[in-house]
Amino acid sequence: MRTRFAILTLFLMGMFLAPNNTSAAPLADVQNDRVTLAFPNTATFSATLNAAAPITSVTLEYGNEQQTCGDVIAKAYPQFTPSTFVSISWTWDMRQSGSLPPGATLWWRWRYTDQSGAEVVTQTQTATWLDDENDWQTLTGEDLRLHYYDLDASFAQTMLEAGLEGLRRNKEQAGLETDEPIDVYVYPNYDDLRDAILYEPSWTGGLAYSDFNIVIMGVSGSSSAWDKATVIHELTHVLVGHFAFSCIGTVPTWLNEGLAMYSEGELDSSMSSMLDQSIRSNSLLSLRSLNGSFSELPEKANLSYAQSQSVVKFLIDTYGQEKISQLLIALRDAKPIDTALREIYGFDTDGLEDAWRKSVNAVARPVSAQATAQPTPTFVPTYAPISGAPLAVTPTPYAIPTSSFGNGEEVPAGERTAPPLMLTISLLCFCLLFLLIIGVLVLGFIVRKDNYKAVQEQAGKNE
Numbered sequence: 462m463r464t465r466f467a468i469l470t471l472f473l474m475g476m477f478l479a480p481n482n483t484s485a486a487p488l489a490d491v492q493n494d495r496v497t498l499a500f501p502n503t504a505t506f507s508a509t510l511n512a513a514a515p516i517t518s519v520t521l522e523y524g525n526e527q528q529t530c531g532d533v534i535a536k537a538y539p540q541f542t543p544s545t546f547v548s549i550s551w552t553w554d555m556r557q558s559g560s561l562p563p564g565a566t567l568w569w570r571w572r573y574t575d576q577s578g579a580e581v582v583t584q585t586q587t588a589t590w591l592d593d594e595n596d597w598q599t600l601t602g603e604d605l606r607l608h609y610y611d612l613d614a615s616f617a618q619t620m621l622e623a624g625l626e627g628l629r630r631n632k633e634q635a636g637l638e639t640d641e642p643i644d645v646y647v648y649p650n651y652d653d654l655r656d657a658i659l660y661e662p663s664w665t666g667g668l669a670y671s672d673f674n675i676v677i678m679g680v681s682g683s684s685s686a687w688d689k690a691t692v693i694h695e696l697t698h699v700l701v702g703h704f705a706f707s708c709i710g711t712v713p714t715w716l717n718e719g720l721a722m723y724s725e726g727e728l729d730s731s732m733s734s735m736l737d738q739s740i741r742s743n744s745l746l747s748l749r750s751l752n753g754s755f756s757e758l759p760e761k762a763n764l765s766y767a768q769s770q771s772v773v774k775f776l777i778d779t780y781g782q783e784k785i786s787q788l789l790i791a792l793r794d795a796k797p798i799d800t801a802l803r804e805i806y807g808f809d810t811d812g813l814e815d816a817w818r819k820s821v822n823a824v825a826r827p828v829s830a831q832a833t834a835q836p837t838p839t840f841v842p843t844y845a846p847i848s849g850a851p852l853a854v855t856p857t858p859y860a861i862p863t864s865s866f867g868n869g870e871e872v873p874a875g876e877r878t879a880p881p882l883m884l885t886i887s888l889l890c891f892c893l894l895f896l897l898i899i900g901v902l903v904l905g906f907i908v909r910k911d912n913y914k915a916v917q918e919q920a921g922k923n924e
Contacts, residue, residue, distance in 0.1 A: 649680055676696060
């Protein structure tokens with residue numbers, strides 16, 4: 462998950478842009494400078510500040526480490542009584558701002574001024590946003606750290622090896638690499654996973670946060686193949702998110718999900734059969750409709766993922782890995798998908814669908830008289846497998862919508878938001894002004910009518 466997510470969090474908590482460097486200041490006299498975590502709800506920053514003169518202002522500067530488009534510092538202004546000795550605290554409530562991913566790094570520092578005008582800035586402190594109730598263990602491999610608890614060590618090693626295999630495949634097949642280790646947090650079940658994050662759907666089974674280089678997932682408890690595929694799938698989203706990171710560009714869902722499933726390997730038999738049946742019955746989805754969010758209906762979602770995998774496989778098998786890298790770079794540079802495709806492959810989205818359909822012996826794409834809308838990608842976490850169902854009918858990891866390309870704090874589809882406050886006030890003022898003008902005109906007409914009547918009555922008396 463899509464950007465973005467923590468930037469929006471900082472805006473909601475009172476975001477201010479400021480340079481990182483600070484002017485020369487007296488040495489801070491601070492004690493008990495710490496953060497107390499009530500995971501996953503709140504982080505309370507506290508300290509005891511001392512100064513030669515009464516402290517008159519205190520600012521908490523805080524944030525989290527992530528991939529962003531610029532330096533962002535959030536500021537909070539805790540209440541206190543001016544004194545030379547001040548105990549201060551302020552709580553970051555994730556229930557209001559939206560939660561950070563487990564494993565994120567928090568940072569903070571205090572900036573305070575005394576009555577003489579001297580400004581002091583404390584040293585920057587850091588902490589890991591993670592619960593301390595579980596006995597987390599860590600396995601380390603090249604460019605990958607796997608954290609787990611209440612799981613067998615051999616199973617954790619299997620998951621680590623699956624992740625390393627996923628990194629290898631992405632490097633060879635799509636030219637995707639990481640420039641720093643990725644952290645994978647594996648929860649022993651889906652309930653523990655959902656307890657660690659706020660405001661996620663009840664069916665969430667895994668999430669990827671590319672801006673943080675973090676993957677979190679629950680273990681199915683029934684299918685190790687499913688679990689290993691989930692690790693590879695989510696790691697791919699982190700790699701794509703880093704490689705194509707942009708503040709203004711987007712990666713189409715079919716490309717992002719297609720790469721994630723392509724890295725898992727061939728489609729399983731059920732997904733492959735579904736795709737073949739759709740080809741035979743001419744019920745394929747248009748590629749443009751897969752630029753944005755996939756359907757939440759299981760059957761259509763499965764087809765969306767199978768079709769995306771097939772399209773990406775066609776591009777790589779036909780034109781090679783290097784062009785996929787070029788496509789992601791073009792999207793990173795904020796080029797629209799059609800422009801990027803034409804520059805690199807010589808066709809747009811429709812042309813790609815035509816070529817792919819021909820390669821799988823599908824009926825030609827129906828031509829619409831009107832341009833097809835391109836929906837905006839939305840944030841959809843990984844589904845958890847259906848507990849207790851026979852393996853043959855359990856949803857496969859290939860059909861799992863994932864989160865990482867969302868990168869942000871997104872409004873769920875269909876959610877309505879209130880109009881901006883200033884717009885509401887402006888419209889209200891305009892209506893009041895309009896009513897005032899009408900009132901003045903009516904009053905003027907009445908007064909004029911009364912004056913005319915009085916003049917007529919006076920004229921009658923004079924006669």
